[in-house]
Amino acid sequence: MPNSSNSITDLGVAAIRDGVAAGQFSAVEVAEAFNANVAAAQSALNAFIVATPEKAIEAAKAVDAARSAGQALGPMAGVPIGMKDLFATEGVQTTAASHMLEGFVPRYESTVSRKLWEAGAGMLGKLNLDQFAMGSSNESSYFGNVISPWQRPGSNAQLTPGGSSGGSSAAIAARLAPAATGTDTGGSIRQPAAYTGTVGIKPTYGRCSRWGVVAYASSLDQAGSMARDVTDCAIMLEAMAGFDPKDSTSLDLAVPAWTGSLSGDLRGKRVGIPREYRVDGMPAEVDAIWEQGIAWAKDAGAEVVEVSLPHTRYALAAYYIIAPAEASSNLARYDGVRYGLRDLPDGAGLQNMYAATRAAGFGDEVKRRILIGTYVLSAGFYDAYYTQAQKVRTLISQDFAKAFEQVDVLLTPTAPSAAFALGENVDDPLSMYLNDVFTVPASLAGLPAMSVPAGLDAQGLPLGLQIIGRPLDEQGVLNAGLAIEARAGFTAKPEKWW
């Protein structure tokens, strides 16, 4: 189907903002164009749980009015975005893709979303995700799977957009939104970005406030930006980040001018290649794109150095103790009393109401993680599982610290394969968990990391490269991402079928 290459919905954050500021088009025109794409794709892609076209228009009108009045416009002015349905939005249902929170309408706005609206962005809707952000394929949402806009040539098999930020990645790839928020606990921004040929960055833990973000694993959860290029991600992240006294783990640091300092010139930089990321059974194409990335880094002037992260192979196991442990604690709040679902069987007392409510409200993967978490925290097992995992986490973090004595950033594949078909891994939780093998270690160490599209595999599906940086060095990550992006020249987009 023809897809006008000059249409507004092919533009990114910077182009829309600058076009609105220059009067090439109005913010309302932009919002209308994306609203139309959202509505037209909903039944096929299911990227949104709730669309809010009126919110997008309202924000756009405010930007157009401000421009007419000659007022200064914000860094996201006139840019409509998708909001992952893990961020509390005042007056708009916020579900974490769970039946447990169906109908929950927050009376407050999350800090990250508030900052984006203050920067001039508007909301197209609340994006679908894996339930409580637990999943790597967007198959655990109570509101149905998100379908990737990408397909294998000659096949209409439904592919995963990745997870948990799969509504975000699908919407951006399908031109339903120029950018979207994501959250990343073990790879939930980077893996979906890689699967859909989009860009996503998770900043250093503590850069973005978690206030108003539905909690999964609090020591790992971190919000970030997703878009179609590195510059757009930088602009949006700059608008989202910043100190928030309402989040006790928020970093009390100024937000650097990442966008203004972007440079793809890597001369004098050292790029590390962790040898432990060459895992058994990795497809040759993933290895080839990694080699290509190494060549691009050299071309950009970097010196490439092999490094060792010896505890890499234990990261996933540590993650699947720590994250469920924190989840079992965080999700204890869903009790049918204060908000969300209540299931009160006839004659039931308080305890039976809790158990019935939680059985009815949580999906299978959420229950699985709550049970694992409860088990590893239970008396007699706490030290063997949880304390051991937290010690291994220290070792993983130390591995990175040692590597960063030698190099400025690390370059790896984002995921061990291209997107798989829906249903392919759903019966085997363990094989699903292995999708996060390259993204989880940086999460455990709280490091900034991003995924940049690098090319297509033989089936025409996107593959991503991951860049991991030192704590607080989002700039180094973005710059290396920019260098890769410039050389990859990734312009592929999904053939429109929806």
Added chain:
Amino acid sequence: MSVDTATVAKIASLARLKVSEAELEAMVPELNGILAWVEQLGEVDVTGVEPMTAVIPNTLRLREDVINADPLTGGDRRDAVLANAPAAQHGFFGVPKVIE
């Protein structure tokens, strides 16, 4: 370490999750698969290693001891707090009878 049906039933009870017999039967092998896989952490020599508590060094702050310093998280928000309760009554959260 592996779990049996009785252990999973106990964990489910601790987690306040009602599970049917059939669900229990299905969960036992799933959880054992995951637990067997995480056993590999036991191989790691962690002698002298402190468990991680914060990935990025940070200190916990105290807010100023001022009433309603932040109106969003301060007082006088009863109706907003109760707005999403499944059974709010008379300005309180309603629950089934607790004391016989």
